[in-house]
Amino acid sequence: MNMKKLLAGAIAALSVMAGSTVTAHAEDTVKVGVVIPLTGGFQSNGRQMNAALKTFIATHGDTAGGKKVEFIVKDDGSVPDNALRISQELVTSDKVSVLTGFGNTPTALSVAQLSKRARIPQVIMVAATSSIMKASPYMLRTSWTIPQVASIIGKWAPENGAKKFVSIVSDYGPGADAEEWFGKTIEANGGTVISKLKVPLANPDFAPFLQRAADEKPEALFVFVPTGAGAAFMKQFVERGLDKSGIKVIAMADVTDDDLINNMGDPAIGVVTGGPYSANHDSPENKAFVEAFKKNNDGMRPNMVAAAAWDALDLIYKTLDKTKGDATGDAFVDAAKGIKIQSPRGPISIDPDTRDIVQDIYMRKVEKVDRELYNTEFQTFESVKDPAH
Structure with missing residues (x-):
């Protein structure tokens, strides 16, 4: 499917939403769309991201900011066109308030204009090209940059x-x-x-x-x-x-x-x-993370993709706690800026100027x-x- 046609359709479908007051914060459930590569060339990333989601829900539950958090997981097959189409459906049909996932740079970039026009927070779990953060002011990143x-x-x-x-x-x-x-x-x-x-x-x-x-x-x-x-x-x-x-x-x-x-x-x-991370990182937070990850995923060892996905979910929960469940774009992104997290990889924070991650290497x-x-x-x-x- 042609990327330009998809993007035009996405923007047209979302024009009304972008120009109106989105009322995600007034509802009892915050829906989060998780767009990850469970098949295709980057499926090893998707496997780790999905395992991190499973582990995070098992250890943190499904509420944040006083609201139920519902995750809707979709496979983009490692293909940018798929990521855009799926993200459009998640926003227009499933009414998600936040998009997360994105196992490589092309899929993250394909959704950036959708994020920008619809004012939907886009929390990047993996994509590591530096320049992608300029594509949408609603983008936040918890992975690393090259x-x-x-x-x-x-x-x-x-x-x-x-x-x-x-x-x-x-x-x-x-x-x-x-x-x-x-x-x-x-x-x-x-x-x-x-x-x-x-x-x-x-x-x-x-x-x-x-x-x-x-x-x-x-x-x-x-x-x-x-x-x-x-x-x-x-x-x-x-x-x-x-x-x-x-x-x-x-x-x-x-x-x-x-x-x-x-x-x-x-x-x-x-x-x-x-x-940015080793499964052998010596900290109480990492020992607990690795133990929970293996317990919930048949002994599988987490890698840096899993740690970044875990931190993306932690950022979403902590931000919702700050906003009391308000997931509208500007409120969410403003609250996420400057947040500090004691991650399994060590201390991380979101740079308030760039919305990008600051971390130990x-x-x-x-x-x-x-x-x-x-x-x-x-x-x-x-x-x-x-x-x-």
């Missing part, structure tokens, strides 16, 4: 034994952000990127790119691939013998995804990544803990804002 993480890795790496890099990134918005911000930060700190390689997002074959990288003889590879694709990258890294070449992997956290890391086996041990190393592989945090960069804003 520059927020890549710039920290670029600062850390030259100070810790690796200055000569080849970068390998997936060829879409977040990959471009990762390449740009790692490159400019490492060069500002005395390092260099001698070659920049882009891998197709759909059905990636890393082998030829790994061979080209090896031929450049760098000290290390900087890698960004979406959550879920890291296992394939590490498998091909080992198959080409690069694990024995002396070339280090210093990557975005998606590469050593907590949900999949045990399947990567011992070759992943020692891989260094930067990211961790440098982590894959280690074996109690016969399982974990990303062990060894250095913390506190209260990091997105440097691209």
